[in-house]
Amino acid sequence: MSQVKYYYDQDTLSYRKIEPTKGKKARNIVLFLLSSVLFAFLGLTLLLNTNLFRTPKELTQARELKNFELQYQLMNRKMNQMEKVLENIAERDNTLYRVYFEANPIPEEQRRAGFGGINRYKSLEGFDNSGMIINTSKRIDVLSKQLVVQSKSLDEIKLLAEDKEKLLLAIPAIQPVQNRDLKRMASGYGMRMHPILKYRKMHKGMDFTAPRGAAIYATGDGVIKRAVRSSTFGNLIIIDHGFGYETYYAHLSKYEVKKGQKVTRGDIIGYVGNTGLSAGPHLHYEVHKNGKAINPINFYHADLTPEEYEIMLGKSVIENISLD
Structure with missing residues (x-):
């Protein structure tokens, strides 16, 4: 029940009821509606960000998403280790193996060359975790290319080693008469x-x-x-x-x-x-x-x-x- 307001009329020496004008009534109605909409929006937002009204399927998907994020973090840690190991192998390859077998070292820019041309990660854009997924995909691609380069280098070293062994056996190295x-x-x-x-x-x-x-x-x-x-x-x-x-x-x-x-x-x-x-x-x-x-x-x-x-x-x- 709405509150009734009065004012004191000095002419009649009595209290008279305040009657709201039509404009004020309209304004009050508008304010009420706006408040209701605001509170409804805030309530809906709050409900959507809590587990109170989530379906079992949504809860399962949320858990899976958290699990995927954790897996990506673990994968990136493993890739950090792989990158360090590959750097060590590449350094020994250039400064030891290829030097010993008189082969030119592989330039760093060739080992770390990127992927030019079209955006190969466009299909991964537009998701909540697109940045993390694209970054991880790029690292995997770069690691894969470095592994291919290193594998080819070791194949070449293997052939050079075989030739070196054959060369050492072939070179005249003893007296022909005892x-x-x-x-x-x-x-x-x-x-x-x-x-x-x-x-x-x-x-x-x-x-x-x-x-x-x-x-x-x-x-x-x-x-x-x-x-x-x-x-x-x-x-x-x-x-x-x-x-x-x-x-x-x-x-x-x-x-x-x-x-x-x-x-x-x-x-x-x-x-x-x-x-x-x-x-x-x-x-x-x-x-x-x-x-x-x-x-x-x-x-x-x-x-x-x-x-x-x-x-x-x-x-x-x-x-x-x-x-x-």
């Missing part, structure tokens, strides 16, 4: 007087004097390229070691291999002789790299002590008469 069979190292690499032609000419290898029939060994892994009789070199064996290396074994009494046969370092391939233009039983030994004869003195690191190598090096530089 020390117990050697009488002396007759002549080294360089200009020498030829014993038969009687003029100075380039001696492209080293001469090892040894008894006729002493074993001659392959100085590195390879394939027999030639096993023939030559007017100059006599019985000659040429081994193709790959990687640009070849070795020549000349003046043999006989050879024990044939063209196309695979040999490994230390295999007996023939025997010391005196065939061709030769002044006595010996082995003439040459090392070629990319078709050019080089000094064999640099290729005995596998079976000579430093002292023995120094002795051989001193004898090899003496200009004497060669045996072929």
Whole structure:
């Protein structure tokens, strides 16, 4: 019931009832309606943000959403760890593995290159947690690309390692005649007087004097390229070691291999002789790299002590008469 208001009339000396005007009534009605709407809005907002009037399905969805948010947080922590591990692997790859195998390091911008072009995350926009979802998706994509780059790099390192192992086995690294069979190292690499032609000419290898029939060994892994009789070199064996290396074994009494046969370092391939233009039983030994004869003195690191190598090096530089 609305409250009735009165005022004192001095003319009649009595209280008279206050009658509201039509405008005031309208204003009161409008104020009442606006207040009702405001309170209804506030009440609805309050109800919508509490669990009092949520359906079981809505409550389940809310719990699932909280669970997904927690899973995303855990996933981002794991990605932080993965990024640190991948950084460590990439650093070792560039500063250790690729350096050892003489491969160029992979530039950082190539490892961390982004994804240009269209917005690949547009379908993830417009959700309550779009920012978190897009950021996590980007990190996963970048990590995936880095893993692909690193995987390809390790595949390359594996091939380089296999080639390095083959190279180490292929490079001539031992004397072709054992020390117990050697009488002396007759002549080294360089200009020498030829014993038969009687003029100075380039001696492209080293001469090892040894008894006729002493074993001659392959100085590195390879394939027999030639096993023939030559007017100059006599019985000659040429081994193709790959990687640009070849070795020549000349003046043999006989050879024990044939063209196309695979040999490994230390295999007996023939025997010391005196065939061709030769002044006595010996082995003439040459090392070629990319078709050019080089000094064999640099290729005995596998079976000579430093002292023995120094002795051989001193004898090899003496200009004497060669045996072929």
